[in-house]
Amino acid sequence: NKALIEIKNLKKYFPIKKGLLKKTVANVKAVDDVSFTINKGETLGLVGESGCGKTTTGRTIIKLYQPTSGQIIYGGKDIAKLSEKEMAPYRRKMQMIFQDPYASLDARMTVGDIIGEAIDIHKLMTGKERTERIQYLLDRVGLNSEHANRYPHEFSGGQRQRIGIARALAVQPEFIVCDEPISALDVSIQAQVINMLEDLQNDMGLTYLFVAHDLSMVKHISNRIGVMYLGKMVELCESNELYKKPLHPYTQALLSAIPVPDPEQAAARQRIVLEGEIPSPIDPPPGCRFKGRCRYAKPICSQQEPVFKDLGGGHFVACHLY
């Protein structure tokens, strides 16, 4: 398992500014000291409730946001502090598929222009070669070449997401952040899009960071899964292991919320209802950030932040129970 990307102590804070002088009065600590690796060719699922920092993590890794601190080592080079000019060769390698297939495509551009624009920005090809590339990409995502002359509003949500995927693929990326790519789609077409993403990954050797708000969505596509809570990574391991042996109380609660088809299993499994609210990321409480909602919380949980550590076999967890 060769790491494509190593993330070390990554932080992304958004300052809250007040007054005429725009003085920073507080920080929203969206991503607060997160470390993990993404292996070449894998799909790493990233899961947590809204506001946990999963999308910000994805966007910061590909430098849509400038990290506050920490390292993003891509293919051996730390890209965290590179200037926009120095980033240019990396921009092509890292792409994003957005959640909302309605908002993420420019309504005034034809599908061909949307895909072609990505090719033009990176000056990859022109003329006939460019046209053929656009046709090839449309074909790869299950659309046809006549669609190139049409506009996004003429397509369904699922088809628009396919256009977004074609746009991301246009520049031959290595790594794609898939930001809840199926959440906005009808259940009937979610599986189609997932299967297509898997086929494309196999054919093109892609690496995915797959962001989702619940564990059922990432189960089949992920090799490993990371669980985030309030800006922190709380658990990370092989996908099967996470479903069989979830260690962090938060992961256990998330898993208990997924419906199981087998009635015997369903009866055996107890739904864990989380009490309490997610604390504000503006001034997160000391100690474990989950303590207000954790049924196992003990005194040390309020005093000391649990360390995110490998308990063996690459099963990482941040909890004082272990």
Ligand code: SF4
């Ligand atoms: Fe619960 Fe303590 Fe573990 Fe946090 S560190 S999840 S409060 S047991």
